[in-house]
Amino acid sequence: MTSIAVRRKLAVLPFVVLPLGAVAACSGEGTNSTTDCSVNACTVTFDRGVDASASILGIKAELVKVEGQMVTLKVAGQTVTVPMGEGEQAEGFDVSVQSVTQDKVVVKISAGGGG
Numbered sequence: 682m683t684s685i686a687v688r689r690k691l692a693v694l695p696f697v698v699l700p701l702g703a704v705a706a707c708s709g710e711g712t713n714s715t716t717d718c719s720v721n722a723c724t725v726t727f728d729r730g731v732d733a734s735a736s737i738l739g740i741k742a743e744l745v746k747v748e749g750q751m752v753t754l755k756v757a758g759q760t761v762t763v764p765m766g767e768g769e770q771a772e773g774f775d776v777s778v779q780s781v782t783q784d785k786v787v788v789k790i791s792a793g794g795g796g
Contacts, residue, residue, distance in 0.1 A: 711735030714744075722791035729784055738792055740774070752778045752786055763788075 713733035717724045727733040727744040734743040740757040747753070750765035757772035768777035775791040 721793060722789060724779070724787060724789045727786045727788065729782075729786060737790060738774070740772070742788070742790055744786055744788075747781060747786060750778075750781055752781060752788065754788065756790060 711725070711727075711734055713728040713731045714735040715726045716735050716737055718737060721738070723735075723737040725735045725737065725742055727735075729744070729747060732743075734741055736742075741755075742757075743755040745753040745755055745760065751762055752765065753760060753762045754771075754776060755761075756774055756776055759771040761769045761771040761776055763769045763776055763778045765778045765781045768775055770776065773792070775789075775793065777789045779787040779789055781787075
């Protein structure tokens with residue numbers, strides 16, 4: 682094989698591996714939670730009244746407490762309180778609370794915040 686052929690194969694390799702890494706980075710698994718992830722964001726539905734957490738985007742997100750429409754989460758080790766319908770930043774992630782019900786809390790966590 683010529684050095685030009687080897688260089689071409691090496692140049693293509695990152696493009697083949699990239700989609701696999703992007704999917705793996707956004708897979709979600711949780712305790713008392715469900716996840717729906719895209720390339721750089723995950724929507725997490727936490728069950729209320731139990732210890733609920735999810736491993737997403739290479740970090741752990743935990744539901745700490747809910748008081749009215751104020752949701753306290755631990756995202757990548759940083760505790761943040763977010764009002765329903767608004768957003769905050771934690772450890773380089775954008776965190777927004779999409780809904781709060783008697784049984785569930787839905788949160789969107791996106792990579793790329795200014796934390």
